[in-house]
Amino acid sequence: MPTTFFEWVLFFADKYGxxxxxxxxxxxxxxxxxxxxxxxxxxxxxxxxxxxxxxNDPAPRKIFYTVIRWIFVAYIEIFxxxxxxxxxxxxxxxxxxxxxxxxxxxTAALFIVSINTGAYMAEIAxxxxxxxxxxxxxxxxxxxxxxxQTMLHIILPQALRNILPSIGNEFxxxxxxxxxxxxxxxxxxxxxxxxAAGTYMRYFEVFFITCVIYFVLTFSVTRIxxxxxxxxxxxxxxxxxxxxxxxxxxxxxxxx
Amino acid sequence: MSENIISVSHLEKSFxxxxxxxxxxxxxxxxxxxxxxxxxxxxxxxxxxxxNQLEKPTxxxxxxxxxxxxxxxxxxxxxxxxxxxVFQNFNLxxxxxxxxxxxxxxxxxxxxxxxxxAKRALEILEKVGMSQYIEAKPAQISGGQKQRVAxxxxxxxxxxxxxxDEPTSALDPEMVGEVLNVMGTLxxxxxxxxxxxxxxxxxxxxxxxxxxxxxxxxxxxxxPEEMFVNPKSERTKAFLNRFxxx
Ligand SMILES: Nc1ncnc2c1ncn2[C@@H]1O[C@H](COP(=O)(O)OP(=O)(O)OP(=O)(O)O)[C@@H](O)[C@H]1O
Ligand SMILES: [Mg+2]
Numbered sequence: 001m002p003t004t005f006f007e008w009v010l011f012f013a014d015k016y017g018x019x020x021x022x023x024x025x026x027x028x029x030x031x032x033x034x035x036x037x038x039x040x041x042x043x044x045x046x047x048x049x050x051x052x053x054x055x056n057d058p059a060p061r062k063i064f065y066t067v068i069r070w071i072f073v074a075y076i077e078i079f080x081x082x083x084x085x086x087x088x089x090x091x092x093x094x095x096x097x098x099x100x101x102x103x104x105x106x107t108a109a110l111f112i113v114s115i116n117t118g119a120y121m122a123e124i125a126x127x128x129x130x131x132x133x134x135x136x137x138x139x140x141x142x143x144x145x146x147x148x149q150t151m152l153h154i155i156l157p158q159a160l161r162n163i164l165p166s167i168g169n170e171f172x173x174x175x176x177x178x179x180x181x182x183x184x185x186x187x188x189x190x191x192x193x194x195x196a197a198g199t200y201m202r203y204f205e206v207f208f209i210t211c212v213i214y215f216v217l218t219f220s221v222t223r224i225x226x227x228x229x230x231x232x233x234x235x236x237x238x239x240x241x242x243x244x245x246x247x248x249x250x251x252x253x254x255x256x
Numbered sequence: 257m258s259e260n261i262i263s264v265s266h267l268e269k270s271f272x273x274x275x276x277x278x279x280x281x282x283x284x285x286x287x288x289x290x291x292x293x294x295x296x297x298x299x300x301x302x303x304x305x306x307x308n309q310l311e312k313p314t315x316x317x318x319x320x321x322x323x324x325x326x327x328x329x330x331x332x333x334x335x336x337x338x339x340x341x342v343f344q345n346f347n348l349x350x351x352x353x354x355x356x357x358x359x360x361x362x363x364x365x366x367x368x369x370x371x372x373x374a375k376r377a378l379e380i381l382e383k384v385g386m387s388q389y390i391e392a393k394p395a396q397i398s399g400g401q402k403q404r405v406a407x408x409x410x411x412x413x414x415x416x417x418x419x420x421d422e423p424t425s426a427l428d429p430e431m432v433g434e435v436l437n438v439m440g441t442l443x444x445x446x447x448x449x450x451x452x453x454x455x456x457x458x459x460x461x462x463x464x465x466x467x468x469x470x471x472x473x474x475x476x477x478x479x480p481e482e483m484f485v486n487p488k489s490e491r492t493k494a495f496l497n498r499f500x501x502x
Contacts (some may be wrong), residue, residue: 020498054312056326139347139406143361143413144336153360157351 008205014154016196016206023192024044024213025168026106030181030188034113039167041114042121045072046153049122050129072122080117085180092184098187108135109186111183113178122168161232168225172218258285260322261417261448262307262339267316269302276302276474280316284417284450289443292452293460294469295495300452303469304419307450308341337365340410344422346402348394354381354405355390358412366413373412380408384438400431404438411442418442420451436462456499460484468492 013020049072053065060214079087092108095101103111132155140150160167179190189210197206260283267280276299286407292300305311307318309325309332318325325335349357358377362368362424367445368376373495381387389397397405403423423439424432441460443449453459459466459480466483468476468491476483476492487493 015498056312058328111354113322133347135343135345135347136349139349139409140361142308142336142341142343143410144333144365145361146333147365153364154349184361184438 005205008202009209012202012206012209013194016192017210019192019196020209023187023189024217026187027175027191028177028217029187030106030109030178030186031171033110033173034117034174034178035167036115037110037114038170039123039125041118042123042125043156044074045122045147046117046129047156048072049126050151052148060220071158075123076119079116080123083180084116084177085183087116088181088184090199105181105184105186108184109178109181109188112181113174117174120170121167124163124170125159127161128166129155131162132158164225164229164232168222168229169223171221175217175221176214239247258287260284261286261288261320262305262445262450263319263322264307265317265319267303267306267318268314269299269306269311272315276472277306280472280474282467282474282477283423284448286416286448287446288465289449289463290451290465290467291463292450292458292467292469293454293459293495294475298307298469299472300469301421304341304421304450304452306416308339308419310341333365337361337413338415339417339419340413340415342403342410342418342420342423344426345397346394346406346426348396348402348406348409352393353390354386354392354394354397357394357405358409360411361413376414377408377412380411381405383411383441384408385434398431399427400434403427403431403435407435407438407442415447417448417450420449420453422454424453424455456484456496468495470495 002008048065048068051065053062087106091112092103092105095103095108121218129151136154136158138151140154145153178186178188181188182194186192193206193210197203262284264280264282267277267282269273274471282305294300302311306313313326318387320335320339326334347358348354352360355374355377358381359370359373362373362376363370366373374471378387378390381390384407386401386404386408389401389405394402394405407418407423420439424435427435432455436455439449439451439458440462451458451461451463461480463480466476466478466480467474467482468487468489470491475489476487478488482488483492484496487496
C-alpha cells in the first residue's frame with residue numbers, strides 16, 4: 001500500500017487513469033453539447049424576443065409574440081434564478097414521477113445543461129444583438145430584408161463575434177458545473193473521482209488529481225477559444241483588383 | 257407626362273406628445289429629383305423614414321403607384337426593394353465585404369442567384385468607381401467610398417426611387433464632391449430621387465424641385481429658380497438668408 005501523498009497520487013493515476021479519463025471525457029461531452037445546444041436555444045430565444053411588435057400589427061400576431069415574450073422571460077428568470085444542482089434533482093426525479101419518463105442520467109444531464117445554458121445564452125445573445133448599431137438593422141430593412149433575414153445574415157454574425165468571449169466563458173463554467181450532476185449519478189469526472197476516493201478513503205489525493213484535470217480542461221479550452229477569437233477577427237488587409245493599366249494586377253490594401 | 261410614383265397624403269407623425277410631421281401632402285413623379293431642405297428638427301428625416309416605413313405614420317397615407325403601402329396585403333419587402341434608402345452614416349453591413357454588401361439584398365430579397373447578383377453588383381460598383389475595392393470590409397475604406405458603396409447597394413436592387421438622408425453630412429469636405437458627382441450622374445439617368453440635403457448648390461443645380469420644410473410642415477414646394485430667386489414665404493426667405501450669410 002502507498003504511504004506518502006505522492007505515492008498515493010501515483011497509485012491512483014496508475015490504477016484509475018482510464019477511469020479519470022472516462023470521467024473527463026463525459027464531462028467534456030456534456031459541457032460541449034450543453035454549450036452548443038444552449039447557444040442554439042439562446043439565439044432562437046433572443047431572435048424571437050427581438051421581433052418588433054407594431055401598433056398596427058394584426059391582433060393574433062401581437063398576442064402570439066406577447067405571450068412568447070412572457071414565456072421566455074419566465075424561462076430565463078427561473079433557470080438563472082435557481083441552482084443547477086436543484087434543477088437536476090427536480091427535472092430528473094420530477095420527469096419520472098410526473099410523466100413516468102425513464103431518462104438515463106446521461107440523457108437528463110444533456111437536457112439539464114442545455115436548457116440551463118440556454119437561459120444564460122439568451123441573455124448574452126440579446127445583449128449582443130442590441131449592442132449592434134441600429135443603423136445595421138435599418139439598412140437591411142431598407143432594402144427589403146425581413147426580420148429573420150436581417151438577424152441571420154447581418155445582425156447575428158456581428159453579434160456572435162462580439163459575444164464569443166461570453167460564449168467561451170459559458171463553456172468553461174459548464175465544464176466546472178457539470179460536477180453537480182453527480183447528484184443524479186452521471187458518470188462525469190466528479191462522480192468518478194468520488195467513487196475512486198471512496199474505495200480507499202483517500203479524498204485529498206484523488207481530488208488533487210481531479211483538480212489538476214479540471215484545470216487542464218478549462219485552461220486548454222480557454223486557449224483554444226482565444227485562438228478562434230483571433231481568427232474570427234479576420235485579416236486586416238484586403239486586395240485591390242485591377243489597376244487602370246494592368247487589369248489583372250492586384251494591390252494590397254491595408255486597414256484604415 | 258411622367259407618372260405619379262409616390263404620393264403622400266395628410267401624413268402626420270408624433271413621437272409621444274411631440275408632433276413632428278403635420279398634414280404633409282406631397283407627390284413625386286417618375287424622374288423627379290426633389291431636394292428637401294429645412295432647418296434641423298423640421299422633420300425631413302422623419303418624412304423620408306415614413307416613406308421607407310422605418311417609422312410608422314401616426315395618420316395619413318402613402319401611395320406607391322397608387323397603392324396604399326400600409327394596406328394589409330401590400331408587400332413591404334418588395335416595396336422597400338423598389339424604394340431604396342441612403343443614410344447619413346452609410347450603415348454598410350460591417351460583417352460583409354463591399355461586394356457582398358451589394359449582393360446580399362439581391363439574393364435574399366429578389367431571389368437572384370448568386371452569380372447574377374455578383375455580376376450586377378460589379379457593374380454598379382464600377383459605375384460608382386468602387387469596383388477595385390470589392391474585397392474590402394467597410395472598416396477599411398474612407399467615408400466617401402463607404403457612401404458610394406451604400407449608393408451601389410441600394411442601386412443593386414434596381415430601385416425606382418432612392419431616398420437620400422443627408423448623404424454628405426458625415427463626410428470630410430474633400431469627400432463630398434465624389435458622392436455628389438455620383439448622385440448627379442444618377443439624377444441624369446432618370447432615377448427618381450428624394451434628397452434631404454444642406455448642399456444648396458446641389459439642390460439648385462441638380463434637382464428639378466425643392467421642398468422647404470419647417471416645424472413639421474411643407475412651407476414651400478417649388479422649382480429651384482422660384483425657390484432661390486423668388487421665394488413666396490417669409491420663412492423660406494429667412495432660412496435661405498441664414499444660409500447665404502453662413
Ligand atoms: N425616434 C424618435 N423618437 C422621438 N423623437 C424623435 C425621433 N426621431 C426624431 N424625433 C424628433 O423629431 C423631430 C424631427 O426630427 P428629424 O430627424 O426628422 O429632423 P430633421 O429635419 O431630419 O433634422 P436634421 O437636419 O437635424 O437631421 C426632432 O425634434 C426630433 O427630436
Ligand atoms: Mg435628419
